[in-house]
Amino acid sequence: MIFKELCIYFKKYKFITSIIYLQITLFLILLGAFYSFFDALNYNEDGMKDIYEGKAVYQLIDNYCEGDKFEEFISHPDALERIRDFYVGLDTADHFKYLAISDQRIGINKKNIPQIMSAGYEQGKEYPDSKINGQTYKFIKSVQLNQQAFNFFKLDVSHGRIWTNEDFKDQGNTIPVLLGDSYKNVYEIGDELNISYIGKEINAKVIGFLKSNSKIFYNEDTEFYLDRYILLPFFKYNDPVSKEDSNFQFFSYYMLINGYVVTDNETPKIRNMMEEIEVLSQITSFKEYSFIGANPHLKQYHCLMMTIQENSKLVKCFFMISTGLNLFLLSLLLYLQQKRRLSSYAIHYMQGATKFSIIRQQWLEISIIMLLSFITYFIILDQIFKLGNYKLHGILFMLLFIMSLILSCISSYQLLHRPLVYYLSNNEEMGDRIC
Amino acid sequence: MLIELHKITKRVKNGNKDKIILKNLDFKIDYGDSIAIKGRSGSGKSTLLNILGGLLSFEDGQMFFEGKNITKTSLNERAKYRKHHIGFVTQQFHLLEDRNVFENVSLPLQYDNISSNEIKERVKNVLCELNMEEFIKQPISNLSGGEKQRIAIARAIVKKPSIILADEPTGSLDENTEEDILNIFDNLKKQGMTFVIVTHNDAVANHCERIYELYQGHLKEAVKKSLRKR
Numbered sequence: 001m002i003f004k005e006l007c008i009y010f011k012k013y014k015f016i017t018s019i020i021y022l023q024i025t026l027f028l029i030l031l032g033a034f035y036s037f038f039d040a041l042n043y044n045e046d047g048m049k050d051i052y053e054g055k056a057v058y059q060l061i062d063n064y065c066e067g068d069k070f071e072e073f074i075s076h077p078d079a080l081e082r083i084r085d086f087y088v089g090l091d092t093a094d095h096f097k098y099l100a101i102s103d104q105r106i107g108i109n110k111k112n113i114p115q116i117m118s119a120g121y122e123q124g125k126e127y128p129d130s131k132i133n134g135q136t137y138k139f140i141k142s143v144q145l146n147q148q149a150f151n152f153f154k155l156d157v158s159h160g161r162i163w164t165n166e167d168f169k170d171q172g173n174t175i176p177v178l179l180g181d182s183y184k185n186v187y188e189i190g191d192e193l194n195i196s197y198i199g200k201e202i203n204a205k206v207i208g209f210l211k212s213n214s215k216i217f218y219n220e221d222t223e224f225y226l227d228r229y230i231l232l233p234f235f236k237y238n239d240p241v242s243k244e245d246s247n248f249q250f251f252s253y254y255m256l257i258n259g260y261v262v263t264d265n266e267t268p269k270i271r272n273m274m275e276e277i278e279v280l281s282q283i284t285s286f287k288e289y290s291f292i293g294a295n296p297h298l299k300q301y302h303c304l305m306m307t308i309q310e311n312s313k314l315v316k317c318f319f320m321i322s323t324g325l326n327l328f329l330l331s332l333l334l335y336l337q338q339k340r341r342l343s344s345y346a347i348h349y350m351q352g353a354t355k356f357s358i359i360r361q362q363w364l365e366i367s368i369i370m371l372l373s374f375i376t377y378f379i380i381l382d383q384i385f386k387l388g389n390y391k392l393h394g395i396l397f398m399l400l401f402i403m404s405l406i407l408s409c410i411s412s413y414q415l416l417h418r419p420l421v422y423y424l425s426n427n428e429e430m431g432d433r434i435c
Numbered sequence: 436m437l438i439e440l441h442k443i444t445k446r447v448k449n450g451n452k453d454k455i456i457l458k459n460l461d462f463k464i465d466y467g468d469s470i471a472i473k474g475r476s477g478s479g480k481s482t483l484l485n486i487l488g489g490l491l492s493f494e495d496g497q498m499f500f501e502g503k504n505i506t507k508t509s510l511n512e513r514a515k516y517r518k519h520h521i522g523f524v525t526q527q528f529h530l531l532e533d534r535n536v537f538e539n540v541s542l543p544l545q546y547d548n549i550s551s552n553e554i555k556e557r558v559k560n561v562l563c564e565l566n567m568e569e570f571i572k573q574p575i576s577n578l579s580g581g582e583k584q585r586i587a588i589a590r591a592i593v594k595k596p597s598i599i600l601a602d603e604p605t606g607s608l609d610e611n612t613e614e615d616i617l618n619i620f621d622n623l624k625k626q627g628m629t630f631v632i633v634t635h636n637d638a639v640a641n642h643c644e645r646i647y648e649l650y651q652g653h654l655k656e657a658v659k660k661s662l663r664k665r
Contacts, residue, residue, distance in 0.1 A: 001545050012533050347529050350490065351590075352512055352518025352546035420489040424529055 003143035027326040036387040048182035056265040058398045063092045083253045086286035096263040099149035102255040107137025107196030136426040146234040153216045160189045160208025168235045174203040178231040181212040200248045338411035342423040349420040363408040370400045443496035456482050456650030467628040471640035475647035476549040488521045488600045522591030522599040524656040526606035528583040530575045537571050543594045543625040561593045581612030583605045
C-alpha cells in the first residue's frame with residue numbers, strides 16, 4: 001500500500017518533486033562545497049602556522065655564480081672539503097635548523113614511467129633519454145631533502161615507512177627512496193631502481209609512498225606538491241674514492257648549500273644565527289653566500305591568505321543567506337505541497353487510514369526525495385569533484401534526516417491540530433471540478 | 436442494537452466562544468434501519484454523521500457499537516471501525532480525481548490484508564451490481580456527477596459495511612440522476628443494509644423508514660411529508 005501510494009505520488013507530482021529534488025541537491029552541493037572550502041582554508045592556515053609560528057626562515061644562496069668566482073672556487077685543491085665542511089657546519093649548527101632542498105632531474109632505466117613523472121612535464125619541456133654504460137635512462141623529477149627538511153615539513157607515508165636516522169647515512173651504493181603518491185601504480189615497496197644522479201649510477205630501493213598531496217615550501221612555490229616526485233635523502237658522503245666520485249660529491253654538496261635557515265623569530269637569535277654562519281664561512285673559507293629575505297613563503301602566503309580571508313567574509317555572508325533562503329524555500333515548498341494534499345489525506349482517513357499512517361507516508365515522500373538528492377550530491381561532490389570527506393557526508397546525511405523529520409512535523413501539524421474531516425470541504429483535488 | 440448514542444454533547448469553537456452543536460443527544464440505530472436526518476443548515480446534521488462514522492470526537496456522552504462502548508477507543512481502533520463497519524457517501528463524492536474507478540473503489544480494501552485477486556473480484560462484482568463495470572478503467576475526471584456518485588456508493592459498499600452514512604447524497608445531482616441513486620439505495624435497503632441519510636430533500640427522506648429532525652442539538656422524530664409532483 002505504502003509503495004503503491006509513493007509511486008502514485010511521484011508520478012502525479014513529477015514537476016514539483018523534481019524541483020524539490022534539484023533544490024535539495026543544489027543545497028547539499030552548496031553546503032559541501034562551502035564546507036570543503038573553509039576546511040581547506042583552515043587546514044592550510046593551520047599547517048602554515050604550525051610550521052612558521054614564531055620562526056624566521058631565511059633563504060641561503062651562494063654567490064659563486066657571479067663572474068669567474070665559481071671557476072676560481074672549483075679550481076682550489078680543497079674545494080670539496082670547503083663546501084662539505086660548510087654544509088656539515090650548517091647541518092649540525094646549534095642555533096638554527098638548516099633545510100637542504102633541491103629539485104633535480106634524475107635518470108631512471110625503466111621505460112614505462114607515466115609521462116606526468118617526466119622532468120619538465122609541467123613546463124612543457126622534454127629531456128631526451130640518455131645512454132650511460134649501454135643503459136638508456138629516462139629523466140624524471142626528483143627532490144632531495146636532508147633529514148632536517150624532511151622532519152620540518154612533517155612528511156609522512158601512506159604505505160611503507162618513512163626515513164630513519166640510518167637512512168641519512170652513506171651506507172654504500174644503495175639509497176632508500178620515497179615515492180610520491182602518483183607512483184603507487186608504477187612501483188611497489190621493495191622494488192630496486194637503477195638511477196643516474198649527477199652522472200653517477202646509483203641503486204635505490206623503494207621504502208614507502210608519501211601521502212597524497214604531500215607538499216613542501218620550495219623556491220617560488222608555497223605549495224610544492226610531491227606526488228609526482230621521487231624523494232632522495234641528502235647526507236654527508238664518505239670520502240671519495242675516485243676523481244669521478246669527488247666531482248659527484250662536490251656538485252651534490254653545491255646543491256645542498258642553497259637551502260633555508262630556520263631560527264626563532266627573535267632578534268638576538270637571528271643575529272646569533274647570522275654570526276654563526278659568518279664564523280662558519282670564515283672557518284671553511286666558503287665566503288660567497290647571502291640571505292634572501294625573511295619568511296619568503298610565509299609573506300607570499302600571507303598576502304594570499306589575507307585576500308582569501310577578506311573574500312571569505314563575503315563568502316560566509318553569502319553562504320548564510322543562501323542556506324537560510326534554501327531552508328525557507330524548501331520548507332515552504334514542502335509545506336504547500338502537503339497542504340494541497342490534505343483533502344486527499346482526508347479521503348484516505350475516511351476509508352480507514354490512520355493519522356500515523358498518513359504522517360509516515362508524508363515522511364517517506366520527503367525522505368525518498370532527500371535520499372535521491374543525497375545520492376546525487378555524493379556522486380557529484382565525492383566521486384566526480386573529489387571534494388569533502390566521509391565526516392562531511394555523514395553530517396549532511398544526518399542534517400537531511402533531521403530536516404525530513406522537522407518538515408514532516410510541520411506538515412503533520414496540519415493533520416494533527418484539527419480533524420481531517422474539515423479538509424474534505426476544502427478540496428483541491430476534486431472540489432472545483434465537481435461543485 | 437447496531438449503534439447507540441447516549442447523551443452526546445458536541446461543542447465547536449466559534450471565535451472565542453464555544454457553540455453547542457449537539458446537546459445530550461440520544462440516538463439508536465438498529466440493524467436494517469433506514470433513517471433520514473433533516474434540519475437547517477448548521478444544525479449539526481453532518482457533525483452527527485461524522486460522529487457516527489468515527490471521524491469526529493465529542494465532549495460528553497457515550498457511543499456504543501454492537502453493544503460495545505467505543506467512546507474512548509484509540510485512534511487505531513477508530514480507524515479499524517471506519518475501515519470495517521462504515522461506508523461513506525457524500526454530496527461532493529470525495530473520490531480521488533487522479534485515479535481511475537478501480538483504484539477508487541478498491542481504496543478501502545487496500546487498507547485490509549486482502550489479496551489483489553479478491554480485491555479485483557469484489558470491485559468487479561460491486562461495479563456490476565451498479566451497472567458500472569464498463570467504467571472500471573475510466574479516470575474519475577471523465578465521469579458525470581451521477582456516475583461519480585455511483586462510484587462513491589460502490590466504494591462504500593465494496594467492503595460490506597455494517598452501515599452506510601450518506602451526507603446529502605443527491606445534493607449535487609439532477610432529478611433523473613437523483614432518482615437513479617435513490618433506486619440504488621432502495622435496492623440496498625431491500626438487501627438489509629442499514630442507512631443514515633442526512634438530507635434537506637423530503638423526497639430523499641421519504642425513501643427512509645424513519646425521519647428525524649435535528650433542532651437545537653436535539654433529535655425529534657418527524658412524520659413523512661406527502662410530496663407534490665415536481
